[in-house]
Amino acid sequence: MFDDFFIRALIAGIGIALVTGPLGCFIIWRRLAFFGDTLAHSALLGVTLAFTFEISIALSVFIISSIIALILLKLQKNTKLPGDALLGLLAHSSLAVGLVVIGFLSFIRFDIMGFLFGDILAVSTSDLITIWVGGALILFVLNKIWKPLFASTVNYDLAEAEGMSPEKANAIFTVLLAAIIAISIKMVGLLLITGMFIMPAAMARNLSNNPRQMVIISIIGGLLSVLIGLFSSLEFNTASGPSIITAALFLFILSLIKFKKNSELKQ
Amino acid sequence: MENLKKNILVKLEKVGVIQNNKWLVKDVSLQIEKGKIVTLIGPNGSGKTTTAKIALGIHKNIKGYVTKFTDKIGYVPQKISIDWTLPIRVTDFMQLTHNLENSEIENALSLTGVKHLIKNDLRNLSGGEFQRVLIARAISKKPDLLVLDEPVQGVDFKGEIALYELIKTISEKLNCGILLISHDLHVVMTATDYVVCLNGHVCCSGSPTAVANNQEYQKLFGDRASTILSVYEHRHDHTHSPDGTVKNK
Numbered sequence: 001m002f003d004d005f006f007i008r009a010l011i012a013g014i015g016i017a018l019v020t021g022p023l024g025c026f027i028i029w030r031r032l033a034f035f036g037d038t039l040a041h042s043a044l045l046g047v048t049l050a051f052t053f054e055i056s057i058a059l060s061v062f063i064i065s066s067i068i069a070l071i072l073l074k075l076q077k078n079t080k081l082p083g084d085a086l087l088g089l090l091a092h093s094s095l096a097v098g099l100v101v102i103g104f105l106s107f108i109r110f111d112i113m114g115f116l117f118g119d120i121l122a123v124s125t126s127d128l129i130t131i132w133v134g135g136a137l138i139l140f141v142l143n144k145i146w147k148p149l150f151a152s153t154v155n156y157d158l159a160e161a162e163g164m165s166p167e168k169a170n171a172i173f174t175v176l177l178a179a180i181i182a183i184s185i186k187m188v189g190l191l192l193i194t195g196m197f198i199m200p201a202a203m204a205r206n207l208s209n210n211p212r213q214m215v216i217i218s219i220i221g222g223l224l225s226v227l228i229g230l231f232s233s234l235e236f237n238t239a240s241g242p243s244i245i246t247a248a249l250f251l252f253i254l255s256l257i258k259f260k261k262n263s264e265l266k267q
Numbered sequence: 268m269e270n271l272k273k274n275i276l277v278k279l280e281k282v283g284v285i286q287n288n289k290w291l292v293k294d295v296s297l298q299i300e301k302g303k304i305v306t307l308i309g310p311n312g313s314g315k316t317t318t319a320k321i322a323l324g325i326h327k328n329i330k331g332y333v334t335k336f337t338d339k340i341g342y343v344p345q346k347i348s349i350d351w352t353l354p355i356r357v358t359d360f361m362q363l364t365h366n367l368e369n370s371e372i373e374n375a376l377s378l379t380g381v382k383h384l385i386k387n388d389l390r391n392l393s394g395g396e397f398q399r400v401l402i403a404r405a406i407s408k409k410p411d412l413l414v415l416d417e418p419v420q421g422v423d424f425k426g427e428i429a430l431y432e433l434i435k436t437i438s439e440k441l442n443c444g445i446l447l448i449s450h451d452l453h454v455v456m457t458a459t460d461y462v463v464c465l466n467g468h469v470c471c472s473g474s475p476t477a478v479a480n481n482q483e484y485q486k487l488f489g490d491r492a493s494t495i496l497s498v499y500e501h502r503h504d505h506t507h508s509p510d511g512t513v514k515n516k
Contacts, residue, residue: 029353151363154349161323161342161414162364209354209388 006234008128009120009187013226013244015131016184016196019138021219023180024201025211026173029153034084035072037194038091039178042068043185044098047115051108052101058130058182065178068094073174118189118241120233127186134183138176145169150211189241199248200225206252206259221251274300275336276412276444282321282331291317293468294331297461299412299444304435306447306455309465310487315448316345318465319414322446337412341405343398345416345448355389357381357400365408375407376400378433380426394421402430406437413437413445427451431458452488 027036046061053060068090075086102110114122142149145168151159152166159166181193188196200221201214208214229244236243276299283293292314299305299322307315320326321333323342349355361372376382379399384392392400402418415434419427431454438445449455455462455475462478464470464487471481478484 029350031350031352147364154353154355154360154363155344155347157320157323157325157344158342158347159364160325161320161344162340163338164364205352205354210356210359211354212359214354 002234005121005123006230008123008125009230009240010227011128012123012131012187013230013240014223015128015135016180016187017200017222017226018219019135019180020184020196021200021204021222022139022142022215023177024197024199024222025204025215025218026149026153027177027197028201028205032177033194033198034087036177036181036197038072038087038094039065039069040181040185040190040193041091042094042098043181043190044115045094045101046098046182047185048098048101048105051105051110056130057186058127058134061185062178062182064094065181066175069174069178073171113239114189115185116189116191117239118185118187118192118244120187120230120240122186131183131187134179138179141172142176145172149173187240188244189239192241192245195245195248196222196225199245199252203248203252203255206255221248221255224251274302276301277322277336277446278332278334279318279322280332280334282318282329282333284317284321284326284329290467292321292465295321295463295465295469296331297463297469297472299446301411301444302438302442303460304438304445304447304458305461305463306449306459307463307465308449308452308455308488309470313465314467315465316416318463319416319446319448323414337410339408339411341408341410341413343401343405343413343415343418345420347397347401349390351390356385357387357389357392358385360389360400361404361407363404367407371407375403378406379403379430395423395426398422399426399430402433406441409441409443411441411443413443415445416448417450418447419449419451427454434458 027033042065043061046064047057049064050057050060072086072090075081076083079086081089102112111119148159148164148166148169151162151164152169156166181190184193184196201218203221204214204217207217225244225248228247228250230240232238232247233240233243278298280296281294283295284291295314295318297305307318309315317326321329323340324333324335357376358372361367361375372385373382376385379402381396381399381403384396384400389397389400398419398421402415405413405415418434419430422430434445434447435458437443447455447459456479457475459475461472462475463472464478464481464484466487470483470487471478
């Protein structure tokens with residue numbers, strides 16, 4: 001009925017949505033949207049290095065994004081620049097350096113649009129294994145650090161005082177973000193991946209009244225976005241990333257209507 | 268001597284924190300024992316919250332030594348703000364750092380008189396209700412050490428007395444040590460075992476009556492202090508300039 005590549009894209013998208021759902025909630029709660037964006041921008045540098053040294057893209061992106069995250073944490077402690085300026089600095093310098101490096105790699109054909117906006121044709125069977133094994137690992141670790149991470153999201157001092165080691169949980173969370181960006185970059189594209197984190201979670205916030213519920217609705221929203229996005233991408237021959245994000249936008253707008261009704265009821 | 272050691276929960280020895288080349292608080296020594304209430308008093312910016320955070324291990328780069336003999340700690344911070352993006356009910360908040368049975372949650376909330384709010388959104392509580400939930404959460408797991416930073420702020424007068432009574436009862440019932448930060452001098456003087464008066468360093472400390480009669484304390488708190496005056500008097504070896512630094516005589 002469908003081509004193999006489309007089935008692969010569906011399986012990949014479902015795997016990604018299962019992971020971005022809960023991570024996206026934490027990104028919103030902790031106000032890390034721009035931080036996720038910075039990590040995603042640095043991914044292009046990771047991609048070019050993968051081509052240069054002929055290693056796996058996911059591995060290379062994961063390493064580069066983790067390094068950028070560590071540099072950021074270090075800079076935040078040692079400079080007086082405000083956080084958003086630092087993020088902009090790192091995001092655009094790593095993007096620029098990535099693009100410059102591509103210029104030197106004239107010996108390979110490089111579909112840069114595919115990495116910026118995602119390409120469902122690019123998803124191979126080995127990518128599926130990376131996504132599902134990597135995704136399962138991310139969810140496993142997230143589940144392990146859930147309690148301290150959530151506690152420190154609500155109040156860092158309280159988590160620290162009551163022995164939850166929030167600093168450790170925060171560092172691990174940063175690595176998880178780098179990991180999900182690494183495994184989903186081919187599918188969603190680096191310019192749009194933050195949307196995949198934020199939009200289902202933002203939609204879920206409008207419809208939920210406790211953290212667990214928000215995570216579940218966020219996952220469902222992500223899954224729906226992937227399904228609607230991919231089918232319309234097939235139908236209208238559009239890039240997969242923008243189609244998924246546009247679907248997520250529609251779901252968010254729908255959730256606003258419900259949210260408005262709820263608010264009116266309360267008043 | 269051995270027995271005395273066993274009762275100590277936290278010991279601070281000459282602790283202090285420097286931030287931006289300025290001491291937030293300096294040379295504070297105190298210890299908290301089981302079943303005892305230690306209260307920190309002092310003007311704004313005198314280092315009360317900082318001292319509490321040092322005792323809790325929240326401040327990492329400190330001078331001096333902190334020795335902790337327990338991990339079972341309940342903390343009521345001075346300020347918590349919940350962002351709109353985070354939907355959280357009272358019952359979720361109660362289980363922030365520990366898993367609790369439903370009955371444990373209900374018991375703790377009814378102790379502070381807010382059991383009816385269990386399903387409410389944390390952000391929709393009034394200031395006083397929120398403080399009651401904070402206290403309930405801190406005591407829900409029966410900690411060895413309770414650190415309460417202005418626990419009754421925003422609570423109405425009648426509730427305030429009831430909550431202080433509750434704090435006293437808890438310290439007796441659970442035999443836990445309490446570090447209390449309070450502005451309410453009257454309550455402090457009646458419900459506390461040991462008072463530490465801070466102003467960047469320890470101005471004076473001792474039993475409530477001893478501190479109440481201390482000149483330094485009276486200078487810091489002015490007229491309010493005089494209601495708890497008596498004949499006890501002693502000399503001081505230093506005074507403070509307006510920014511809080513010490514001038515030796």
